Amino acid sequence: MDGQRPEGGRPGRGGAVRAHVVYESMFGNSRAVAHAVAEGLRAALPDADVTVVNVLEVADDLRTDVLVVGGPTHAFSMSRPETRASRPTHLTTDEARRAAESQPGADAGRGVREWLEQLTAVPAPVAATFDTRVNRPVPKRAASGMARRLRSAGCRLVAPPQGFFVHGMHGPLADGELDRATAWGGLVARAALEG
Numbered sequence: 714m715d716g717q718r719p720e721g722g723r724p725g726r727g728g729a730v731r732a733h734v735v736y737e738s739m740f741g742n743s744r745a746v747a748h749a750v751a752e753g754l755r756a757a758l759p760d761a762d763v764t765v766v767n768v769l770e771v772a773d774d775l776r777t778d779v780l781v782v783g784g785p786t787h788a789f790s791m792s793r794p795e796t797r798a799s800r801p802t803h804l805t806t807d808e809a810r811r812a813a814e815s816q817p818g819a820d821a822g823r824g825v826r827e828w829l830e831q832l833t834a835v836p837a838p839v840a841a842t843f844d845t846r847v848n849r850p851v852p853k854r855a856a857s858g859m860a861r862r863l864r865s866a867g868c869r870l871v872a873p874p875q876g877f878f879v880h881g882m883h884g885p886l887a888d889g890e891l892d893r894a895t896a897w898g899g900l901v902a903r904a905a906l907e908g
């Protein structure tokens with residue numbers, strides 16, 4: 714759980730607002746964005762408990778106050794077992810290879826698609842979604858599918874699905890994207906507060 718104790722949706726300290734950023738990541742880019750978004754949430758909600766959690770570790774029945782879900786775009790959508798299995802073994806840069814090796818790997822289990830599909834109750838009253846993708850116009854994006862699923866699970870989406878850009882197929886993130894992610898986290902927090 715990214716250095717934080719597992720919470721699995723338990724109440725926050727002293728009834729504090731809880732926010733969770735649930736992410737999937739194959740090469741580490743979405744993970745970095747998730748942490749940057751959490752930074753923005755913490756800045757805007759200083760009394761909140763903000764937890765960043767890999768989708769491989771998140772409770773099936775997570776209950777929280779503010780939920781952000783994010784992950785990579787694979788084949789114009791959220792990853793699937795087939796796309797996760799296609800993880801390249803010959804990465805072109807040491808950095809990308811190290812990032813891949815340091816992650817449990819989305820192909821080791823479920824991705825956000827599978828987690829969202831198994832939800833049986835409203836995980837949070839308010840939510841927002843992001844994806845990472847290459848910087849070119851794409852007809853569909855993973856974050857839109859995540860948003861649709863969360864809406865049908867009963868969440869109110871407080872911001873349009875957001876995309877963050879990577880260079881090439883496996884990153885790194887384009888310049889300025891982490892700052893943009895932190896700013897977006899702040900925007901999500903403020904929109905959640907406005908109710």
Ligand SMILES: Cc1cc2nc3c(=O)[nH]c(=O)nc-3n(C[C@H](O)[C@H](O)[C@H](O)COP(=O)(O)O)c2cc1C
Pocket residue numbers: 737738739740741742743744784785786787788789790796797799800801845846847848851879881882883884
């Ligand atoms: C199998 C596969 C399919 C991909 N398909 C797309 C795509 O359709 N559109 C896109 O913009 N990027 C695509 N990408 C690039 C990913 O979006 C990129 O690897 C991801 O943003 C990196 O995030 P991560 O490090 O969190 O996995 C694909 C990558 C892989 C491995």
